[in-house]
Amino acid sequence: MATIYDVARQAGVSPKTVSRVLNRDAPVSDKTKEAVTLAMDALGYVPSHAARSIKSNKSGLIGLITGAISNADEAANHAGLPELFIVQGAQAVIERSRKTLLISDTGGRLDRVPDLVRTFQEHRVEGILYVADYHKPLELTLPGRGIPKVLVNCFDDIGTPAVVPDDEGGQYALTKAVLSEGHRSVAYMTLAPTQEATKLRLRGYRRALAEAGIAFNDDLVQAADLFGSPGEHQLIWDALDKFFAGNSRPTAIFCGNDRLAMAVYGILRRRGISVPEDVSVVGYDDHRLISETLYPALTTAELPYSAMGARAAQTLLELLAGQTEAPNAPIRISGQIRLRASLIAPRTQDRDNIINLKGRSEI
Amino acid sequence: MATIYDVARQAGVSPKTVSRVLNRDAPVSDKTKEAVTLAMDALGYVPSHAARSIKSNKSGLIGLITGAISNADEAANHAGLPELFIVQGAQAVIERSRKTLLISDTGGRLDRVPDLVRTFQEHRVEGILYVADYHKPLELTLPGRGIPKVLVNCFDDIGTPAVVPDDEGGQYALTKAVLSEGHRSVAYMTLAPTQEATKLRLRGYRRALAEAGIAFNDDLVQAADLFGSPGEHQLIWDALDKFFAGNSRPTAIFCGNDRLAMAVYGILRRRGISVPEDVSVVGYDDHRLISETLYPALTTAELPYSAMGARAAQTLLELLAGQTEAPNAPIRISGQIRLRASLIAPRTQDRDNIINLKGRSEI
DNA sequence: ATTGACTATGACACCGATGTCATGACATCC
DNA sequence: GGATGTCATGACATCGGTGTCATAGTCAAT
Secondary structure: OHHHHHHHHOOOOOOHHHHHHOOOOOOOOOHHHHHHHHHHHHHHOOOOOOHHHHHOOOOEEEEEEOHHHHHHHOOOOOOOOHHHHHHHHHHHHHHOOOOEEEEEOOOHHHHHHHHHHHHHOOOOOEEEEEEEEEEEOOOOOOOOOOOOOOEEEEOOOOOOHHHOOHHHHHHHHHHHHHHHHOOOOOOEEEEEOOHHHHHHHHHHHHHHHHOOOOOOHHHHEEEOOOOOOOOHHHHHHHHHHHHHHHHOOOEEEEEHHHHHHHHHHHHHHHHHOOOOOOOOEEEOOOOOOHHHOOOOOOOOOOOOOOHHHHHHHHHHHHHHHHOOOOOOOEEEEOOOOOOOOOOOOOOOHHHHHHHOOOOOOOO | OOEEEEEEHHHHHOOHHHHHHHHOOOOOOHHHHHHHHHHHHHHHOOOOOHHHHHHHHHOOEEEEEEEEEHHHHHOOOOOOOEEEEEOOOOOOHHHOOEEEEEEEEOOHHHHHHHHHHHHHHHOOOOOOEEEEEEEEEEOOOOOOOOEEEEEEEEEEEOOOEEEEHHHHHHHHHEEEEEHHOOOEEEEEEEEEEOHHHHHHHHHHHHHHHHHOOOOOHHHHEEEOOOOOOOOOOHHHHHHHHHHHHHOOOOEEEEEHHHHHHHHHHHHHHHOOOOOOOOOOOOOOEHHHHHOOOOOOOOOEEEEEEHHHEEEEEEEEEHHOOOOOOOOOOOEEEEEEEEEEOOOOOOOOHHHHHHHHHHOOOOO
16 A cells, blocks of 8 residues: 555655645645645555554544444344444434444443453544443443443443433323323333333323323233243233233233334234224334334334434534533433324224223123 | 553563563563553553554454445335344454454445545555445445455446345245145235346246246236335235236235235235235245244245355455455355244145136135 | 745654564573 | 573664654745
8 A cells, every 4th residue: 555655756745745735734836736646646545544543643433332233133132123223323423523433243242342442442442332222221331441431222320421212201202192092091011121111111101191180000011022032922912811801991002112013913913903993003113114014004102213323422522522511411312203004093982981991891 | 541652661661572561472571571561551551553553554454334324214225134134244253353343334325435435445444345235236336446345235247256145046945935835826026126136036936836837927926115105005905906816816925025024914914814824925034023023923034144244254354365266256145944834834725726726706 | 135924845753563683691502 | 611592671763644843935025
């Protein structure tokens, strides 16, 4: 690979002058400039990032750690929206700021994080983004003292800046949307109860019910998350059984994510229950591959991964520029509600029955 | 950030000795080694990749260009398996060889490729992987003369090494699997006819039919690919109409990908047709998020993206090491057939009817 | 004509590593 | 005991750029 010295020799000038042409940081006569440009083209010269960064002590690199890439194959044990969307949002912002994103992958193994950070340090990254696969507390202490960091989709208790989804607000808005259609008995098939998202969203669900004056019914909340294992479909059958066994037969069902909703579609139909005529189904994530393709298309709440990635990157860049103080609480990002065909108003007789609350046999 | 000089001063030795401790390339007394190690820890010293690479003229970097990251949000106009799985396969291999993968994203805009390659050149990448979002001819001439490259999921006509899926073989195997269940009238709802995959897979489909002595029936092949647009569901309705209108009512339906199969599930059921009792449904891709979650679970052919990425990375590394000549034809990677609940043997009366081939009204 | 301001350019040092070569202290061998 | 070899270490140059400073030339103002 040609160096600045080769270009200088070819153009008959000093390396420093070539540098000036490259960086436009000092006047160079048109004639010289042209000779240099010609020489650069002839030699296919591209300046060396390494040489520059060693001198300037700035790498222009931002490191990003994720499990997205490897996890993708394990189909994500949680199988919500892939973290990849977060990476995408971050990438766009980083690139616009003329820095380069160095993406590293844990391969699903947290114990590899120190190695990855070490590699980042060798490359003298200016900041680090750490992306979790779903909303959760950070499971480890990040090494790399002194390097600014922003957590995405996770948070810790030592004040590291963090960007997380507004799960409570999302489920609250989603529930309000369903209630405003006239539904009064709304079941909720959640993800694992230990998940941060489940706790927060349940809070939003209850808040919306309370505001509408509807009593919370414990029987209408069932967990059914067990990705990929053959037992999951059974879990969903069971949850649906419980929903429809009680007196307050639901006219709409929330699902912890769109994937769960996809399975629910199939099972409901197998049981002779039509979506949305007999029961409305609502997901979470707006995983468009699913939500737009399912028939009928799925009403769901956007999990704003792309926006979260963008916001995290932006926060990191501002920290690097010294423009901001680190935020003292996680930044919560809200998503849109996507109304699609799977949600319609409940049948009138259903409403009546709900009001009577008795004398109903299983469908 | 501490430098090797800081460490040397702290340990009371020369920088060169610190270098020797780092690289273990010359004997150092135990006492000195310990002093140096202590100093490195105390200062949190990490060697500078830039300084090393400038001296050694080796970057240890491999560049990868993809649209996966940004495309993901556009939900991939084709919406097959995300290229991301290719990246994952490549990442694993590259990392094992102790090199670092530099991932860049086109953001879906091909005209940005030259910029990305330029950035790669500044970083002095040793090789480049170019990943296409689906099997297709390469749409541009890659810049970066002299840098070894391997194409993944695409190919050109100037002999650049390439790794592609074995579409013909995949559909052939899938068709044989369906025929061996006893099906004799098998419809095929394809992706866009212009797509490489469609052409190749049709070839495999026809070959399997021919070998089984079944005449190819043009009415049983319909294209229905139009991702995300609201018109797609209508397209699928129409295709199904045509399948079921003719005399040779199919007992199994191939879909161009798993996403299409997902939509077909919903529409078939809406029409009162049960999967798999009335008709078997088969996808392509083994997009596990879909294939394992759908109810009933989907029979499909694996699109071996991860293996393709791995193979491409391995090929590139071998080229760099001078171990191999560039292959003179694209390397075709085969995937597994995944048999799941959506495929069962056809009803006996269906077989009989097929044999009679007449007097059948629409279902 | 002299001065000062400005333009265009080059010499040289330096960034943080490592390769080359030199050197001093011992150990080994005939 | 002197020649030779090995070990442990350091001085110095070098990689490919850029920052600092110096210098020569041009032009307008005094």
